[in-house]
Amino acid sequence: MxxxxxxxxxxxxxxxxxxxxxxxxxxxxxxxxxxxxxxxxxxxxxxxxxxxxxxxxxxxxxxxxxxxxxxxxxxxxxxxxxxxxxxxPPQLPQPLPVSPTRFVLDVHLGTLARRLRLVGVDTAYPDDFADDRLIDLANTERRVLLTRDRALLFRRRLWLGAHVRADDPDDQLTEVLARFDPPLDPWTRCPACNGDLVGVAKAEVTDELMAGTRATYDTYSRCGPCGQVYWPGAHHRRLLHIVDRARRAVAR
CATH class of the missing domain: 3.10.20 (Ubiquitin-like (UB roll))
Structure with missing residues (x-):
């Protein structure tokens, strides 16, 4: 027929x-x-x-x-x-069977991973994982696998995934937030490792800072897992723009 x-x-x-x-x-x-x-x-x-x-x-x-x-x-x-x-297509935002929304990203989406972490979304990015290990992580931790590789999404044992269509990382962030509407909590996750950031007194990190940074900034936070120290540096205005755009994406 x-x-x-x-x-x-x-x-x-x-x-x-x-x-x-x-x-x-x-x-x-x-x-x-x-x-x-x-x-x-x-x-x-x-x-x-x-x-x-x-x-x-x-x-x-x-x-x-x-x-x-x-x-x-x-x-x-x-x-x-x-x-x-x-x-x-799925309705927007797409309902998910788990909460909160968590993601794991494939190797091609490193910049998107950092942007999602910037706005406080739990985002795993194991850039050295083969496809099978990515799927194992997604299934075990109930993370949505975000990928540009359609072949991954055809794997029958993958519990849930999504194809990222946009090429530009800023557009990718808007696309993912509009589709899944995760709660945002900017400045609370380490962009490097996804760990939680905790505010620290300047005196606690003074020895780790360059003289110009010590003289210019007074607000600091540290990642618990990796120890990286953060402050609102010269690039802060650009990051604020990313955060503002993210908030608009989930407010629609």
Missing amino acids: TLTLRFAPELRFFLAPRHRGGVVRLDHDDTAGIGHVVQSLGVPLTEVGTLRVCGPEPDGPGGGNPGPTEREVGAEYRARPGDVVDIA
Whole structure:
């Protein structure tokens, strides 16, 4: 039979160029679920919110067919003759089965990792992990795996992931915050290691500072795990801009 799938505009990015009009018709033998068909066309199920079918309901106990209906189905649903499937992206913000929202990022998203930590979001970034170890970490600690590598999102054992589409790190941050709406707590995480920052008196860190820094700044914090000392340096205005933009992204 011929199966018709209609992809929302937000998902057409994943399709082969010949399918990017959004409507795909293909031969289907009903042995595979709709989720398998969607993924075979290049769209990871992590990027799908709902699957809705318009077509005849299965025959009821009294026989007969009530005619076409529209209903939401799961990825395992096997299409029937006459079905048209609408594939929609996740709603925004995307509900998650765990709280608080925590992330793990692949090796290509180091700058995004630092920005997420800057705004206080728990973000693991093991830049030396192979794919299997990334997935293990995501599954064990219930972190959302953020990646630019679609192949990772097709791994069946990955509990939850998301594709980061934007190229620019500032746009990536806005994209992730708008999608998942994590609570922000800026200036509380170490950008280098994700550890908690604790305010410290200037006298406690004086010996670790250069003379110019000691003379110019009075507010300091230290990362508990790695010991890095922070202060509002010359780059603080640029960081404030990143934080302000992040707050606007989650306030929409």
